[in-house]
Amino acid sequence: MIKNIVVVGSGVMGRGIAYVGALGGYAVTIVDINQHALANAEGEIDSIITKGLDRKKITQKVAEEVRNHLYYETDLKKAAKTADLVIEAVPEVADIKKEVFKTIDENAPSTCYFATNTSTMSPTEIASYCQRPERTIAMHFFNPVHKMPLVEIIRGLETSDETAEVIKNVAIQMGKETVVINEFPGFVTSRISALVGNEAFYMLQEGLGTPEEIDKAIKLGLNYPMGPFELVDLVGLDARLNNLKYLHEKLGEKYRPAPLLEQYVKAGRLGRKSGKGIYDYTDKKEQVKS
Numbered sequence: 616m617i618k619n620i621v622v623v624g625s626g627v628m629g630r631g632i633a634y635v636g637a638l639g640g641y642a643v644t645i646v647d648i649n650q651h652a653l654a655n656a657e658g659e660i661d662s663i664i665t666k667g668l669d670r671k672k673i674t675q676k677v678a679e680e681v682r683n684h685l686y687y688e689t690d691l692k693k694a695a696k697t698a699d700l701v702i703e704a705v706p707e708v709a710d711i712k713k714e715v716f717k718t719i720d721e722n723a724p725s726t727c728y729f730a731t732n733t734s735t736m737s738p739t740e741i742a743s744y745c746q747r748p749e750r751t752i753a754m755h756f757f758n759p760v761h762k763m764p765l766v767e768i769i770r771g772l773e774t775s776d777e778t779a780e781v782i783k784n785v786a787i788q789m790g791k792e793t794v795v796i797n798e799f800p801g802f803v804t805s806r807i808s809a810l811v812g813n814e815a816f817y818m819l820q821e822g823l824g825t826p827e828e829i830d831k832a833i834k835l836g837l838n839y840p841m842g843p844f845e846l847v848d849l850v851g852l853d854a855r856l857n858n859l860k861y862l863h864e865k866l867g868e869k870y871r872p873a874p875l876l877e878q879y880v881k882a883g884r885l886g887r888k889s890g891k892g893i894y895d896y897t898d899k900k901e902q903v904k905s
């Protein structure tokens with residue numbers, strides 16, 4: 616029975632996963648190596664709670680329960696010792712994930728399940744970083760986690776039926792819909808999203824239109840709720856670039872990252888989280904600065 620969840624990484628995704636976990640009644644410890652990121656995550660979660668109260672989506676009692684269910688920690692070894700489930704949400708970089716899985720494998724109880732929130736990487740490969748591949752799976756949440764209804768659950772080669780069932784029930788307890796699929800790089804959602812987003816950068820690079828025009832065309836012409844540039848600013852341009860690099864390596868040429876995307880990342884324009892991506896969020900007017 617899952618009671619204690621450890622979320623590793625308190626960035627855009629980790630803090631959202633921690634919030635829906637606490638909302639689902641789990642005791643959630645958020646772990647990050649960066650104290651500043653942890654403080655930031657606490658502030659962001661508080662803002663989700665405040666907005667939830669203002670919009671009457673949650674009651675005062677639920678808000679209190681969520682706050683009481685959340686713990687913040689920098690020591691992963693300590694946090695892992697009492698975990699029933701660890702959900703990894705560190706950057707999409709194999710070496711970083713490998714280090715995290717090694718640490719949790721050495722410190723978590725043998726009954727603990729491991730999930731990765733990777734957008735693109737192989738859960739079988741990630742499971743090979745630890746000694747319990749049958750208890751390891753991908754649990755792919757979407758951004759912003761508290762609003763997006765889906766969790767894409769991806770089984771690795773050795774993931775057991777029991778693990779898939781347990782993780783599906785955890786996602787449901789967190790208020791989410793699920794699809795359970797077999798692994799292939801990029802799964803369903805990231806493959807499509809990476810292609811559309813990359814193509815938009817090629818269009819911008821070719822001078823086809825402004826980001827606003829391209830976003831408007833996709834939203835009103837294709838009925839997407841967000842334009843590709845609005846979405847990549849939310850996802851993080853660095854996260855998107857890492858996804859594309861991985862898909863390019865695994866699936867070939869059609870995923871080669873657009874040079875303009877690489878240039879934005881080099882310039883530190885990472886999206887909403889850095890204050891500036893395709894659009895500028897520093898004055899909150901979200902003007903285009905390209």
Ligand code: NAD
Pocket residue numbers: 623624625626627628629646647648649652691703704705706707708711714715732733734735755756757758849850851854
């Ligand atoms: P992020 O860069 O916003 O946050 C990552 C956090 O991990 C940072 O706070 C960093 O300090 C922390 N971290 C780094 N190394 C660590 C370690 N060894 N131990 C503990 N914490 C560590 O990243 P993100 O956008 O939240 O992405 C996390 C994962 O979720 C990635 O695998 C990404 O592909 C996936 N994902 C992202 C999105 C999205 O929209 N951003 C959507 C779905 C899945």
